[in-house]
Amino acid sequence: MMERRKVDILCVQETRWKGSKASGIGAGFKLFYYGVDSKRNGVGVVLKEEFVRNVLEVKRVSDRVISLKLEIEGAMLNVVSGYAPQVGCELEEKERFWSELDDVIESIPTGERVVIGADFNGHVSEGNTGDEEVMGKFGVKERNLEGQMAVDFAKRMDMVVVNTYFQKREEHRVTYKSGGRGTQVDYILCRRGSLKEISDCKVVVGESVARQHRMVVCRMTLMVYKRKRSKR
Numbered sequence: 001m002m003e004r005r006k007v008d009i010l011c012v013q014e015t016r017w018k019g020s021k022a023s024g025i026g027a028g029f030k031l032f033y034y035g036v037d038s039k040r041n042g043v044g045v046v047l048k049e050e051f052v053r054n055v056l057e058v059k060r061v062s063d064r065v066i067s068l069k070l071e072i073e074g075a076m077l078n079v080v081s082g083y084a085p086q087v088g089c090e091l092e093e094k095e096r097f098w099s100e101l102d103d104v105i106e107s108i109p110t111g112e113r114v115v116i117g118a119d120f121n122g123h124v125s126e127g128n129t130g131d132e133e134v135m136g137k138f139g140v141k142e143r144n145l146e147g148q149m150a151v152d153f154a155k156r157m158d159m160v161v162v163n164t165y166f167q168k169r170e171e172h173r174v175t176y177k178s179g180g181r182g183t184q185v186d187y188i189l190c191r192r193g194s195l196k197e198i199s200d201c202k203v204v205v206g207e208s209v210a211r212q213h214r215m216v217v218c219r220m221t222l223m224v225y226k227r228k229r230s231k232r
Contacts (some may be wrong), residue, residue: 084118116188120150159189
């Protein structure tokens with residue numbers, strides 16, 4: 001699917017793979033993953049082979065958070081995959097996840113780019129009254145507690161919820177479908193200053209990779225400023 005859709009970097013959640021490895025998965029792609037239980041959780045990042053040599057650091061924080069730092073043409077890009085606890089989980093588990101994510105983002109220098117691909121298991125809502133600095137108007141459904149946690153995180157870290165800035169038909173905003181019910185729980189976030197580098201973000205329909213979740217894709221162009229060499 002990544003090859004066909006021309007996706008270079010993919011964040012995956014609920015992988016349910018136990019271990020801490022980087023494995024080739026064929027077709028010129030490599031998966032960096034971490035999991036402690038083969039029955040639940042697990043996160044990872046899939047890279048196109050040409051970007052593997054650009055990886056400077058891998059932080060396997062927990063089976064809900066993993067982070068990769070890449071250097072591309074001199075620009076630092078941090079890719080974070082996150083998997084928030086479901087609605088029915090204990091509040092303590094949810095707070096632990098957000099604390100881990102906070103620590104990861106706070107450890108990244110402000111001059112470096114950050115992109116988060118996550119299943120937040122929450123609705124940030126349609127409309128953005130009062131939250132204009134972190135999201136656009138094009139969410140789905142009404143906000144719940146888990147969605148509020150995501151919005152609060154974006155405010156703390158000066159980030160934006162990318163999905164909500166692009167006006168799409170609801171079919172291209174709904175990331176999860178089950179029993180005829182559609183919701184938006186999967187999101188892409190970036191630093192507020194990097195939003196101008198993203199030209200599109202939408203949900204890809206018609207793929208059967210995951211049973212209920214749909215892939216969210218964004219097109220990001222890194223603006224790289226090369227230093228001029230001084231003449232001797």
